[in-house]
Amino acid sequence: MSDAAIPTVPDAVGPLVGWRAWRIQGDGSPEFGPPRLYSIAFPCEWPVRRALDARCLQTHTPHLPEVPVKRCRCGIYAVRSPKHVFGALYHSEYQVLGEVFLWGRTVVGRKGWRAQRAYPKRLCVLEGSVPDSAIEGLRVYGVSVEVMGRDELAAQPATEPEPPSVWQRVMRALFT
Ligand SMILES: [Zn+2]
Numbered sequence: 154m155s156d157a158a159i160p161t162v163p164d165a166v167g168p169l170v171g172w173r174a175w176r177i178q179g180d181g182s183p184e185f186g187p188p189r190l191y192s193i194a195f196p197c198e199w200p201v202r203r204a205l206d207a208r209c210l211q212t213h214t215p216h217l218p219e220v221p222v223k224r225c226r227c228g229i230y231a232v233r234s235p236k237h238v239f240g241a242l243y244h245s246e247y248q249v250l251g252e253v254f255l256w257g258r259t260v261v262g263r264k265g266w267r268a269q270r271a272y273p274k275r276l277c278v279l280e281g282s283v284p285d286s287a288i289e290g291l292r293v294y295g296v297s298v299e300v301m302g303r304d305e306l307a308a309q310p311a312t313e314p315e316p317p318s319v320w321q322r323v324m325r326a327l328f329t
Contacts, residue, residue, distance in 0.1 A: 168320040169255040170274055170312040171231025171265050174238040175199070177248060181286045188290030190249065190273065194230075201293050202327055204270045205229060207257075221260045221267040228267025231255055234311040237264050248282035249291075250306055251275050254320065272327065277301055277309065295327050 174193055179186040190199040199205050207220040209227035221228025231253050232238055238250060257269030276298045278288055291298050315323075 168315045168317060169231075169259065169266055169268070170252050170315050171233065171255055172235045172238055172250060172309075172312060173231045173253055175249040175251070175276075177283060177287050177291070179287075179290070180284060181290050187293070188287040190276075190291070190294070199273065199294075202295055204272050204328075207267075207269050207271075219258060220269055221258060223260050226267075228258075228260060228269065229253075229255065229271040230265065230267055231271070232265030234264075235306060235309045239307050248279045250277045250279075250309075252312060254315065254323070272324075274323070275299070277306055279303065279306065 175190040176193060177188050178191045178198070179188045181187055189201070191197060192199070195210060197205075207227060207229045209216065209218075209220045209222075209225060211225055211227055214225045216222050216225055235250055252274040253271045254274050255266055255268035255271050259269070260267040273294055273296050275296055276291055276294070278291070278298065278300045280300050280302045288298060288300060
């Protein structure tokens with residue numbers, strides 16, 4: 154395990170949990186490789202059992218390596234309620250919603266946050282949208298993978314902050 158993967162409890166902001174959407178790339182075939190979560194806005198793969206570290210990809214707002222910063226738009230995005238990302242599921246290539254742990258530097262926004270580091274907490278795959286092999290493939294992330302219909306997905310509750318003790322236990326289980 155590299156140093157970059159070791160989660161540390163943030164000083165100011167407690168561990169957060171948000172919602173976001175992903176697309177799946179790869180179907181387990183030799184040609185396309187194993188299924189992996191990808192961000193929607195950027196062609197960014199979410200690593201397995203390693204935190205995703207944010208990088209600034211905005212070229213018009215140069216700033217120090219700290220990511221995210223308030224005056225930029227960088228960071229890993231998540232929102233409080235699945236309702237804010239549910240619209241993404243109407244684009245057929247985005248089939249997964251889920252909760253993510255967020256930590257490190259965090260910028261608070263109106264609907265959620267932009268964070269320095271993230272890892273999925275729980276994945277909800279839209280029923281009928283993804284082959285079973287891809288759903289099984291997502292289990293390498295080591296978190297719960299649930300299949301549900303649109304209505305059930307839309308009815309998922311907004312997130313609550315995770316107590317630090319629970320969060321640390323989950324992080325240890327995932328990354329060691
Ligand atoms: Zn930036």
